[in-house]
Amino acid sequence: MSRIGVKPISVPAGVEVTVADGNVVTVKGPKGTLTKSFNKDMIIKSENGTVTVARPTEDKFHKSLHGLTRTLIFNMVEGVTNGFSKTLEIVGVGYRAQKQGKNLVMNLGFSHQVIVPETDDIKIDVPQPNQIVVSGIDKQAVGQFACEIREKRPPEPYKGKGIRYTGEYIIRKEGKAGKGSKK
Structure with a gap:
């Protein structure tokens, strides 16, 4: 059963x-x-x-x-x-987000700004420049929208820069060993 x-x-x-x-x-x-x-x-x-x-x-x-x-x-x-919400963190020097009207405007290290519009059933809030809160009443839609924002700049494994969920663990890789270390 x-x-x-x-x-x-x-x-x-x-x-x-x-x-x-x-x-x-x-x-x-x-x-x-x-x-x-x-x-x-x-x-x-x-x-x-x-x-x-x-x-x-x-x-x-x-x-x-x-x-x-x-x-x-x-x-x-x-x-x-009660509604549902997902919190995203932005990690990286110069990476930040801000809310302009109903749009989320993000600087993610590209030559242009990344703009994501807010929908009718999903609300976006930016309490800090490195934090995004996605909320709504449909759990699946909130998760999907948060995933689409995260896809704009997923966290990379060497320095951990990018957009990640709050509390998400990123597996880090070691960089190059350096010249002359293999003998």
């Missing part, structure tokens, strides 16, 4: 979960509304302030969907209640 899939999801006050035909789940909360369609085989019920997910058979495919469906619905409820 799935240990995650059988847990009921408690719906906090102020959040409304509706399950329509075809397993289309809509979650409305104080931060916004999320809608997602799930596999038609899964049994999703919303009653008495809890949401439960069950599977029709012990088939391997249904087992794999059980925990996934429950986790995705839980993340929807969490997103409209």
Whole structure:
């Protein structure tokens, strides 16, 4: 039995979960509304302030969907209640970011500035010139947007310069050994 899939999801006050035909789940909360369609085989019920997910058979495919469906619905409820955020750090001499209107403008050692526009569901904040905070209600969209910002200048292994997630460990390489050291 799935240990995650059988847990009921408690719906906090102020959040409304509706399950329509075809397993289309809509979650409305104080931060916004999320809608997602799930596999038609899964049994999703919303009653008495809890949401439960069950599977029709012990088939391997249904087992794999059980925990996934429950986790995705839980993340929807969490997103409209508290939201999600990812923090990125910029490391390097002269590397910095700033917010200009709805655009994130970054100096990353290129001959030009890198400009990333803010979207409707993703908000960008720059509390310090070397820190970027990406936030929103959809966990997948926040992670994808943070990944796209990180791709602009991924951390390099010799000096560690670039954009990285806060707390991310970069495997460092040793530089050249120098002339005359191989004898």
